[in-house]
Amino acid sequence: MSQHLEPASSHPPSAVIWVGFIAMCIGMFMGILDIQVVATSLPTIQQAINIDPDQMSWIQTVYLIAEVIAIPLTGLLTRVLTMRWLFVASIGLFVVASTGCAASNDFGELVAWRVVQGFSGGTLIPAVFSAVFILFPNERQALATTIAGVLAVLAPTVGPIIGGWLTSTYSWHWLFLINIVPGIVSALVAWQFLPRQKGDVSELRHLDGLSLLMMALALASLELGLKEAPTSGWISPYVLSLLAFSLVSGSAFASRSLRRTRPIVDLHHFRDRNFLVGSALSFVLGIGLFGSVYLMPVFLAFVRGHNALEIGMTMLVTGITQLLTAPIAVALEKRTDPRLLSAAGFGLFAIGLGMSAFHDPRSDFDAMFWPQVVRGAAIMFCLLPPTRLALGTLPASRVPDASGLFNLMRNLGGAIGIAMIDTIIYTRSEPLGQRLWDQLRAGDAATAAFIGAPAGTITGSTGEFAPDTIAALDPLVQTAASVQAINQAWLIVAILTGCALLFLPFARRLTASQP
Structure with missing residues (x-):
């Protein structure tokens, strides 16, 4: 494996490094924001270009499938292109795809551009989180992770506000056009200020095409199966065949990857106990985080009859609380055992989720205020310590691969959580x-x-x-x-989030010489 990625020095990073990193965070924010603003405005898009109602969900589904395939490839792409050029290429392609989406005149054209948009956007989150441990020394990693984490979680929170305002004030095209200027600026700034490194194109000569195909088929069929299960039934032949195909393809991919000296995705990371525990926590966080961001709009739209802008204003409480507690999380993260902070974070997050399990048909902003405050205060403690557990002790050359797997686990947790929530509501x-x-x-x-x-x-x-x-x-x-x-869905999500506490005793304590 290429060793061109050097660990951060013990000296404080220069302002140039911080500028380049913040540019990466802005690009990541736009990629995450795009998912939410489009989700809240699907009916508007469907009516504008005459999409059949039963095809509307594919606008999101193809994006998510492409994204989940791209995420674990981040390590390979980083070794080939370097972190700097991977980000510049990804955000540049994301801007081009966003322009194509805005210019689309029919369903097929829009779906094709959404595939490109999803794949290019999928590398942005793991690239940013791997940059934390490549660009910064130990004492600066908590702050860098906080900046990335705040923007990553804030994007879904403000998404309904921005999406609702854009569609009501301008048109659905601006859901995609808003990506262009920030995307171009972040690409130019990152190209100028991120460190120059040497890529390793020899990785392409060892590319295992069969493993890549098996991984893509496994993840795509899993996403499709989870999407269809709540409506078609978990034991319907169609869903069972998709899930079975995903299991067989995934098992074949894992077996083949573990035998190869230069795999596309290095699954040996899971042999590291702290990485395994951190990834399990990331999976559970995906259930709680994606689940809460999904359940609130469902309740506010279908029970209370609020529009996207009103929903966004209600959900802004979580984002504001998260911003206010972020400095506290950074201060504690530097001084406290990450296992204890993770326990406090997931315990508090589970309580906040459980507090939302007692709504009635008249519940609105007042009833949702304090549960959101509790969840917002907990989120950074569910993100910072598990990230340090999973990635903070790895050599710099292994971080991009590991970051892809770590972030993939959160996305898979979210996909499974949403499928479970839909199943509860439907049945x-x-x-x-x-x-x-x-x-x-x-x-x-x-x-x-x-x-x-x-x-x-x-x-x-x-x-x-x-x-x-x-x-x-x-x-x-x-x-x-x-x-x-x-309410029952909220309760189940709260219980599953609380189960994160069961993984923490298996994590090793970080020594004084480790981050």
């Missing part, structure tokens, strides 16, 4: 609605109050309601059943 709403009807027929006043039934509708007597009463109560019951299903 639990109907039986919960039937139970609400049974309780109403039994004259349960608490149930009537929960669904918001008009005074006097429930008299306390048992039996069937009159047809006009059923017609009046039915939309209230359906909404309340959806709320209960969403």
Whole structure:
């Protein structure tokens, strides 16, 4: 493996290095932001270019598939191109693809450009997090990770605001056009200020095409299976075949990669106990982070009827709290065992998720304020210490590969978490609605109050309601059943996030000579 990546020196990094790194962070922010702003405005795009409703979700799906394939390739691409040229090429291609998306006139054209956009954007997050440990000495890594982490988590938070404002004020084309100027500026700044290194094109001569194909097929079929499972059913032939194909392809890829001296993705990183624990924490964080960012818009849009801009204003609480607590996280991260900080972070994050499991159909900003504050205060403690556990003790030459795997685990956790949430909402709403009807027929006043039934509708007597009463109560019951299903999803996500505490005893304590 190429050794052209040198570890950061013990001297404080110059202002030039910081400028180059911040340019990388801005590019990463635009890549993450693009996912959210497009997601909130899919109906507008669908109507503008006459996309069939059942095809609309592919605009996001193809992006996510391309992204998840690109993420683990970051190490290989870094060795071939160097960190500097990988970022410049990725953000440049991302800008070109964004322009193509904005100029698209039909579904096929838009999907093709979204594939390019997803692949180029997929390398940005792992490239930035590997840069933390390549560009900066130990004492500066916490600050650099915080800057990257704040922007990485802030992008989904402000995405609904920006997406809603752009589509309502201008047009859907600006969802993509906003990437152009920041993308060009960050590419030029990074090209000028990031360190010059020598690439290793000999890596391409050893490229294992079969392993690359197997990895791409495994990840793509897994993403498709997770997308279809909630609606088609987890045991439907289509979903089972996709998941089985993913398992077979993934197993073949792993077996082949472990036998090769120069694999596309070095899975031997998982033999490092701290990297394995850090990756498990990253996976769990993906479930909680992606799950919370998904559940709040679902509730606010479908239960409360808010538009994208109103949803974004509500969700901004998490981002503001995260910004306020980031300096505290940096200060503690330098002085505290990362295992203890991770335990505190994931414990607090699980509590914040669990606090959202008690909404009723009338819950709004006030009810969501404190759960968001708790989650926002916890996020940096769920990101900084696990990143240090996973990547902070590795040699610089191994960091890009490891960063790709580490970030892939978070994305896979998010994909599985969202599929699980959709499954709960799809499968639990109907039986919960039937139970609400049974309780109403039994004259349960608490149930009537929960669904918001008009005074006097429930008299306390048992039996069937009159047809006009059923017609009046039915939309209230359906909404309340959806709320209960969403609450159950919040609770399951909270429990799974709390399970992160089970991994921490297996991590080794970092010695004084380590970051």
